[in-house]
Amino acid sequence: MSREDKSTGQVIFNISKEKNFPExxxxxxxxxxxxxxxxxxxxxxxxxxxxxxxxxxxxDILEEVLQRKGHLPMLFPTVIPESNLKKEAxxxxxxxxxxxxxxxxxxxxxxxxxxxxxxxxxxxxxPMYSLWVRSWRDLPLKRYQRCSVFRSEVKSxxxxxxxxxxxxxxxxxxxxxxxxxxxQVMEDLETTKEVITDNYGIPxxxxxxxxxxxxxxGVNTYAADTLMPDGKVIQLPSTHxxxxxxxxxxxxxxxxxxxxxxxxxxxxxxxxxxRIYGALISVHGDDKGLRLPYKIAPYQVVIIPIFKGKTxxxxxxxxxxxxxxxxxxxxxxxxxxxxxxxxxxFNYWEMKGVPIRVEAGPRDIKKNQAVLFRRDTMExxxxxxxxxxxxxxxxxxxIDANLRSMAEAKFEGLIVDADSxxxxxxxxxxxxxxxxxxxTTEMEGLECAEVIKDKTGGEIRGTRIDVEEKAEGVxxxxxxPAKEVVYIARSY
Amino acid sequence: MSREDKSTGQVIFNISKEKNFPExxxxxxxxxxxxxxxxxxxxxxxxxxxxxxxxxxxxDILEEVLQRKGHLPMLFPTVIPESNLKKEAxxxxxxxxxxxxxxxxxxxxxxxxxxxxxxxxxxxxxPMYSLWVRSWRDLPLKRYQRCSVFRSEVKSxxxxxxxxxxxxxxxxxxxxxxxxxxxQVMEDLETTKEVITDNYGIPxxxxxxxxxxxxxxGVNTYAADTLMPDGKVIQLPSTHxxxxxxxxxxxxxxxxxxxxxxxxxxxxxxxxxxRIYGALISVHGDDKGLRLPYKIAPYQVVIIPIFKGKTxxxxxxxxxxxxxxxxxxxxxxxxxxxxxxxxxxFNYWEMKGVPIRVEAGPRDIKKNQAVLFRRDTMExxxxxxxxxxxxxxxxxxxIDANLRSMAEAKFEGLIVDADSxxxxxxxxxxxxxxxxxxxTTEMEGLECAEVIKDKTGGEIRGTRIDVEEKAEGVxxxxxxPAKEVVYIARSY
Numbered sequence: 014m015s016r017e018d019k020s021t022g023q024v025i026f027n028i029s030k031e032k033n034f035p036e037x038x039x040x041x042x043x044x045x046x047x048x049x050x051x052x053x054x055x056x057x058x059x060x061x062x063x064x065x066x067x068x069x070x071x072x073d074i075l076e077e078v079l080q081r082k083g084h085l086p087m088l089f090p091t092v093i094p095e096s097n098l099k100k101e102a103x104x105x106x107x108x109x110x111x112x113x114x115x116x117x118x119x120x121x122x123x124x125x126x127x128x129x130x131x132x133x134x135x136x137x138x139x140p141m142y143s144l145w146v147r148s149w150r151d152l153p154l155k156r157y158q159r160c161s162v163f164r165s166e167v168k169s170x171x172x173x174x175x176x177x178x179x180x181x182x183x184x185x186x187x188x189x190x191x192x193x194x195x196x197q198v199m200e201d202l203e204t205t206k207e208v209i210t211d212n213y214g215i216p217x218x219x220x221x222x223x224x225x226x227x228x229x230x231g232v233n234t235y236a237a238d239t240l241m242p243d244g245k246v247i248q249l250p251s252t253h254x255x256x257x258x259x260x261x262x263x264x265x266x267x268x269x270x271x272x273x274x275x276x277x278x279x280x281x282x283x284x285x286x287x288r289i290y291g292a293l294i295s296v297h298g299d300d301k302g303l304r305l306p307y308k309i310a311p312y313q314v315v316i317i318p319i320f321k322g323k324t325x326x327x328x329x330x331x332x333x334x335x336x337x338x339x340x341x342x343x344x345x346x347x348x349x350x351x352x353x354x355x356x357x358x359f360n361y362w363e364m365k366g367v368p369i370r371v372e373a374g375p376r377d378i379k380k381n382q383a384v385l386f387r388r389d390t391m392e393x394x395x396x397x398x399x400x401x402x403x404x405x406x407x408x409x410x411x412i413d414a415n416l417r418s419m420a421e422a423k424f425e426g427l428i429v430d431a432d433s434x435x436x437x438x439x440x441x442x443x444x445x446x447x448x449x450x451x452x453t454t455e456m457e458g459l460e461c462a463e464v465i466k467d468k469t470g471g472e473i474r475g476t477r478i479d480v481e482e483k484a485e486g487v488x489x490x491x492x493x494p495a496k497e498v499v500y501i502a503r504s505y
Numbered sequence: 506m507s508r509e510d511k512s513t514g515q516v517i518f519n520i521s522k523e524k525n526f527p528e529x530x531x532x533x534x535x536x537x538x539x540x541x542x543x544x545x546x547x548x549x550x551x552x553x554x555x556x557x558x559x560x561x562x563x564x565d566i567l568e569e570v571l572q573r574k575g576h577l578p579m580l581f582p583t584v585i586p587e588s589n590l591k592k593e594a595x596x597x598x599x600x601x602x603x604x605x606x607x608x609x610x611x612x613x614x615x616x617x618x619x620x621x622x623x624x625x626x627x628x629x630x631x632p633m634y635s636l637w638v639r640s641w642r643d644l645p646l647k648r649y650q651r652c653s654v655f656r657s658e659v660k661s662x663x664x665x666x667x668x669x670x671x672x673x674x675x676x677x678x679x680x681x682x683x684x685x686x687x688x689q690v691m692e693d694l695e696t697t698k699e700v701i702t703d704n705y706g707i708p709x710x711x712x713x714x715x716x717x718x719x720x721x722x723g724v725n726t727y728a729a730d731t732l733m734p735d736g737k738v739i740q741l742p743s744t745h746x747x748x749x750x751x752x753x754x755x756x757x758x759x760x761x762x763x764x765x766x767x768x769x770x771x772x773x774x775x776x777x778x779x780r781i782y783g784a785l786i787s788v789h790g791d792d793k794g795l796r797l798p799y800k801i802a803p804y805q806v807v808i809i810p811i812f813k814g815k816t817x818x819x820x821x822x823x824x825x826x827x828x829x830x831x832x833x834x835x836x837x838x839x840x841x842x843x844x845x846x847x848x849x850x851f852n853y854w855e856m857k858g859v860p861i862r863v864e865a866g867p868r869d870i871k872k873n874q875a876v877l878f879r880r881d882t883m884e885x886x887x888x889x890x891x892x893x894x895x896x897x898x899x900x901x902x903x904i905d906a907n908l909r910s911m912a913e914a915k916f917e918g919l920i921v922d923a924d925s926x927x928x929x930x931x932x933x934x935x936x937x938x939x940x941x942x943x944x945t946t947e948m949e950g951l952e953c954a955e956v957i958k959d960k961t962g963g964e965i966r967g968t969r970i971d972v973e974e975k976a977e978g979v980x981x982x983x984x985x986p987a988k989e990v991v992y993i994a995r996s997y
Contacts, residue, residue, distance in 0.1 A: 049633060053589075054620065057582035059633055062648070065578045086557045090549035090670055091583070091622075091653060092605075097545075110611040113584075115622070118657040119602040128546065130583075130607070130622075141541060141551055156554070161583060165610040178582055 015040050023357050026302045026364045030295075034243040038171070038295060045303050045365050047294070048172035056170040056177030060287070063365060064173070066311035068180065068290050072159060074212050074308070075182060075284060078204055084155040084184055089137045091160070092128040097136040101262040107229025108132045111164040130163035135230070135281060138185050139263035146187055146277060148268045153193065157184035157282075173291030174247070174505060181285040187265060187277045194254055194278040198235055201252035201282040202478075205237045209249055209289065214306045214417035215239050215296050216424055217249060218446075220475030220500065223454040223462065228281075232256035238474055238502070240423055241295050244444030246474065247505040249292060250284035294366075296420050303366025304388050306416055307409035312347040314339060314405060315367045317358045319374030331378050335371060335401065342402050363388060368412045369405060389415050428500070432489060437501055438469040446502045447471065450495035452488035461490035471501040507532050515849050518794045518856045522787075526735040530663070530787060537795050537857050539786070540664035548662040548669030552779070555857060556665070558803035560672065560778050563785075564651060566704050566800070567674060567776060570696055576647040576676055581629045583652070584620040589628040593754040599721025600624045603656040622655035627722070627773060630677050631755035638679055638769055640760045645685065649676035649774075665783030666739070666997060673777040679757060679769045686746055686770040690727055693744035693774040694970075697729045701741055701781065706798045706909035707731050707788050708916055709741060710938075712967030712992065715946040715954065720773075724748035730966055730994070732915055733787050736936030738966065739997040741784060742776035786858075789908050795858025796880050798908055799901035804839040806831060806897060807859045809850045811866030823870050827863060827893065834894050855880060860904045861897055881907050920992070924981060929993055930961040938994045939963065942987035944980035953982035963993040 015026040024044045028037040042048045047064040060068070076086070092115060099105045113130040117123055131137055138156075146154060159182050170176050184201070188194045202219055209215050217237035227234035228251070236251035257276040260266070265277045297304045307313050318325075318332040329350060336348040347367075349358050355372070362370060370386040377383050383401055386393050389412045396404045431437045431447040440447040452458050454476060462473050476482070476497050484495040507518040516536045520529040534540045539556040552560070568578070584607060591597045605622040609615055623629055630648075638646060651674050662668050676693070680686045694711055701707050709729035719726035720743070728743035749768040752758070757769045789796045799805050810817075810824040821842060828840040839859075841850050847864070854862060862878040869875050875893055878885050881904045888896045923929045923939040932939040944950050946968060954965050968974070968989050976987040 049636075051636060052582060052629075052633065054582065054584060054586055057584060059582065059630075060580040062577035062579050065580050069578065085554035086561065087554050088552040088557050088672075090544060090546065090551065091655070092546060092549060092670070094546055112611055113607045113620075114609045115605045115607055116609065117606045119604055122657075128605075137544075138551075141544065144541075144543060163583070165614075178584070180580075 015044055021354075021357055023360060024364070025360065027300060029300055030242050030298055034241070034295070037242070037298070037300075038174075041294065041298060041302060042172045050172060056166055056175075058172045058176055060172075063311060064290060067305065067309050068286050070309055070311075071213065071286050071290065071293075072182070075208050075286070076157075076159070078208055079157055079182070079184060082155075082200060082204065083153075084157045084186075086158065087156050088158050088160065089131075089134055089141075091131055093131050093134070093137045095127040095129060097140055098129050100136060101230045101259055104135065104230035104259075104262075108164075111166070113163050113165060131160075132162055132164045133283065134158065134160075134162075134183055135185070135259060136263075139259055139265060139279075142185070142187055143263050143265045146265055146267050149189055149270055152187055152189050152267060152277065153197075154187040155184070155197075156186070157182050171291070173287045173294075176287065179285050180287040181283055184282040186280045186282075187260075188279070189267070189269065189277065191256060191278045194256070194280050197280045198233075198252050198254050201250070201280070202235055202237070204282075205250045205252075205284070208284070209237065209239075210417070212308055213289065213293055214413055214420060215249070215289070215293055216417070216421045218246075218424075218474075218500075219477075219479060221454075221478050222251075222475040223458065223473055223499075224456045225459045225462065226473070226475070228253040228255075230255065230258055230262075232258065235478065236475070238504075239292055239296065240427065241292065241505065244441075245504050246446070246502040247288075247292055249289055250282065252282040253280060255279040255281060297416050298366070302364035304416060305366035305368060306413045307368045308413055310345070310366065310368050312345050312367050313409060314344055314346040314369045314371055315358075315362045316346065316348045316371045316373070317355050317362075318348075318350060319355050319372055319377075321375055324375045327378065328374060332371075332373055335373065335383065335398070339402060339405065342406075344402075344405060359386075369408060371401070387412055389419075431501075432486070434465065434468045434489065437465065437471055437489065441469055441471050441501070441503050446474075446500055448498060448500055449489040450484045450486050451497050451499040452491055452493045453496050454499065461488055464490045465501060469501070470503050472504050474500045474502055474504070476500075507536055513846075513849055515852060516856070517852065519792060521792055522734050522790055526733070526787070529734070529790070529792075530666075533786065533790060533794060534664045542664060548658055548667075550662075550664045550668055552664075555803060556782060559797065559801050560782050562801055562803075563705065563778050563782065564674070567700050567778070568649075568651070570700055571649055571674070571676060574647075574692060574696065575645075576649045576678075578650065579648050580650050580652065581623075581626055581633075583623055585623050585626070585629045587619040587621060589632055590621050592628060593722045593751055596627065596722035596751075596754075600656075603658070605655050605657060623652075624654055624656045625775065626650065626652075626654075626675055627677070627751060628755075631751055631757060631771075634677070634679055635755050635757045638757055638759050641681055641762055644679055644681050644759060644769065645689075646679040647676070647689075648678070649674050663783070665779045665786075668779065671777050672779040673775055676774040678772045678774075679752075680771070681759070681761065681769065683746075683748060683770045686748070686772050689772045690725075690744050690746050693742070693772070694727055694729070696774075697742045697744075697776070700776070701729065701731075702909070704800055705781065705785050706905055706912060707741070707781070707785055708909070708913045710738075710916075710966075710992070711969075711971060713946075713970050714743075714967040715950065715965055715991075716948045717951045717954065718965070718967070720745040720747075722747065722750055722754075724750065727970065728967070730996075731784055731788065732919065733784065733997065736933075737996050738938070738994040739780075739784055741781055742774065744774040745772060747771040747773060788912050790858070794856035796908060797858035797860060798905045799860045800905055802837070802858065802860050804837050804859050805901060806836055806838040806861045806863055807850075807854045808838065808840045808863045808865070809847055809854075810840075810842060811847050811864055811869075813867055816867045819870065820866060824863075824865055827865065827875065827890070831894060831897065834898075836894075836897060851878075861900060863893070879904055881911075923993075924978070926957065926960045926981065929957065929963055929981065933961055933963050933993070933995050938966075938992055940990060940992055941981040942976045942978050943989050943991040944983055944985045945988050946991065953980055956982045957993060961993070962995050964996050966992045966994055966996070968992075
């Protein structure tokens with residue numbers, strides 16, 4: 014429970030993340046001022062400065078990597094004409110049930126054609142790609158846009174993790190050959206690891222999804238999953254090999270080196286920043302609140318002046334000098350010179366997850382030093398002022414490495430082999446992921462997947478692509494010869 | 506006309522911006538690859554990398570200034586419940602005719618309440634502000650969001666300048682007193698000058714708008730206008746003193762220091778980045794295409810290797826070294842190592858408005874130098890390699906100062922006094938702004954404004970706030986004693 018201290022109005026956050034994750038999550042969103050669920054429209058949630066500032070940083074990191082790998086930004090309209098949306102048969106079947114429709118303007122003027130709020134932008138972008146792509150010289154075409162998308166989720170919504178409007182980047186790419194498209198998909202998976210794991214500190218497992226769980230209209234879907242504190246997995250970025258399916262539906266053709274007009278091949282990749290943010294705070298937080306990675310925190314350092322009677326002015330001046338010095342070094346730093354007591358401020362900024370706290374009082378001034386507190390381990394150390402900047406920079410890296418290795422430790426022993434439905438059930442009940450032999454991830458396997466889901470609540474996350482695995486024996490559900498090794502988990 | 510060179514496929518842009526601005530504008534949007542008007546939904550236009558990259562930089566500059574002045578970012582949903590939108594009577598009257606409505610989801614599921622795509626977000630944000638603002642300690646509350654907004658414009662649309670979806674920042678602020686709110690409005694006008702003029706190089710005139718031209722629901726509107734090449738003015742950011750009108754409509758109250766519950770005062774400020782981008786390319790461009798300010802250009806420098814026979818490899822290496830050196834110095838630089846001829850590349854990047862070009866060939870390698878070309882004046886100079894970085898940085902500043910002073914020169918002699926309708930008409934025909942004595946900018950003056958609009962096509966932009974002006978004589982339209990000095994221009 015988090016409780017309010019009546020004398021100071023202060024919220025003391027203390028909820029077991031592992032034991033009561035749903036309460037932990039909704040309470041931290043509220044008291045750390047991340048989102049406000051009182052907007053009044055199901056699944057639409059205002060995001061507050063503390064989350065928005067982190068998501069901006071997360072966007073910057075992701076965009077830097079995408080641009081370095083040759084993708085350029087663009088921006089398409091939020092609305093898509095209904096006729097576009099209906100051009101690819103599987104795609105329309107997959108997304109139409111979730112679409113918000115605009116039919117009227119103002120006081121009753123009817124639009125000539127209904128407009129959809131984009132649930133994803135293939136059908137907005139690809140008709141233009143069919144105009145832009147003319148010859149092999151135009152390829153590869155690698156573009157992305159940063160925007161929000163809209164899906165009328167039927168499952169219950171939760172801030173960041175599942176909303177009817179969410180923030181993402183969608184990258185849409187066109188290639189001469191299917192091989193190049195597949196290479197792009199592999200590059201996207203590398204990007205996922207570089208951004209999500211190396212920068213955000215979130216470990217992932219990468220799977221090739223089953224045929225019934227792929228992107229509607231695509232050939233194959235590859236996705237990264239991470240583990241949430243309640244033992245369920247959640248899908249983070251997915252990337253899709255579209256083959257030439259959309260090229261055929263939207264007439265994206267090019268003149269090749271032999272002067273023949275042929276269809277192009279495509280991929281798309283969609284990291285949902287708001288969802289990843291929800292996973293990030295869940296993976297890294299502890300029972301006392303948020304623990305933000307140094308790279309992602311809006312304030313990397315908060316400075317708390319320790320006043321003692323008439324020393325206030327001198328202490329404040331000392332802290333301001335520290336503030337200016339760190340700011341000049343490019344560190345995101347906040348000096349909390351408000352009226353509250355140091356104890357109140359300690360608690361507040363610990364709950365908000367600021368990675369490093371600097372404390373300075375009269376004794377520190379005399380010794381020309383400051384006290385550093387790191388949020389991840391709750392440890393203190395004393396540092397000479399002239400070493401402060403370099404120590405903070407180093408400590409930031411230590412904190413991020415520590416948060417990441419703590420998250421990775423949860424993956425150890427996570428995967429257990431199971432050879433029966435009850436063994437799967439046991440594994441999932443113990444918060445594990447089951448590895449099983451399975452008939453097929455082609456469409457014919459769907460029936461077996463449904464049996465497994467019924468009996469265990471687990472979903473097939475797909476097959477591994479980073480290790481060669483050979484199925485042995487029979488399918489755990491139907492008993493026919495197994496063709497594949499799949500992973501089963503309870504999931505978001 | 507811009508024409509295509511049949512032998513090279515190259516577009517040669519050459520349109521008189523002053524004489525044929527509409528053609529100049531639509532053609533440069535196309536050939537410089539800024540926007541594509543073929544999307545197929547009236548007023549909705551995909552923005553291409555060359556414009557998006559500049560708009561991103563423009564956003565960064567504006568957000569840096571807003572954050573430095575104490576505003577924090579947040580993000581509200583794109584949709585607003587109809588009941589919210591209807592809470593402020595003047596506001597609903599002003600915006601409802603332009604609203605896009607969502608009524609259905611998926612295959613016919615009707616929403617309990619219609620949702621509007623935000624035309625502006627007062628009615629989304631202020632119900633939450635009424636929950637967030639409790640005591641004087643919560644004030645001032647200074648927040649902004651970066652998003653797109655939707656208005657069903659009836660006037661003809663044009664990429665960037667007027668679209669049905671446009672990109673902006675909207676800042677929404679709450680204060681204890683009306684005086685503090687008015688001070689915020691003045692701060693916003695300073696922000697406009699710092700961002701739009703000092704950084705984007707666009708000179709502006711600031712006016713207090715008339716009562717019939719103010720923000721629906723507000724008390725007073727202040728706005729910055731700039732001059733377009735066709736002699737018409739265009740509104741850039743406007744800032745609004747909302748008084749306590751919206752606080753009363755949305756119940757935004759706080760407990761003051763005397764323990765009384767009282768209404769708060771509010772302001773909002775809305776710089777439309779996409780519209781400002783349209784003005785920026787119009788103001789700075791010339792007959793040969795774009796001239797982007799050094800601060801705003803996606804590529805500040807383009808490097809063109811001058812191959813001669815077998816020297817290619819050596820030249821390319823030399824250019825790559827320059828590229829890496831400039832990139833390391835934080836300069837946005839692009840090495841064009843494509844197959845096209847140097848002449849083709851010169852023309853292409855001049856048309857795209859890259860401020861500085863570096864040319865290097867075998868002769869330059871021998872002399873350890875490079876040639877610099879500046880787009881604004883089309884002048885060349887030779888620079889020793891070890892001086893290249895510092896010369897480019899300095900040249901960037903010179904280019905921006907020059908573009909700004911050329912734009913400011915258009916303002917000289919722009920304002921002429923007029924004491925009759927025909928004198929106004931003459932002034933406007935000569936591309937001038939008329940300064941006239943006028944009865945009143947309160948609602949009663951609207952009839953006179955309509956007379957002026959009828960006879961001259963001019964609109965009243967409002968009164969000056971930076972100079973004290975005393976009306977003399979009678980109103981130019983009705984002949985009654987004049988109370989105010991107003992400025993009249995043809996406008997977008």
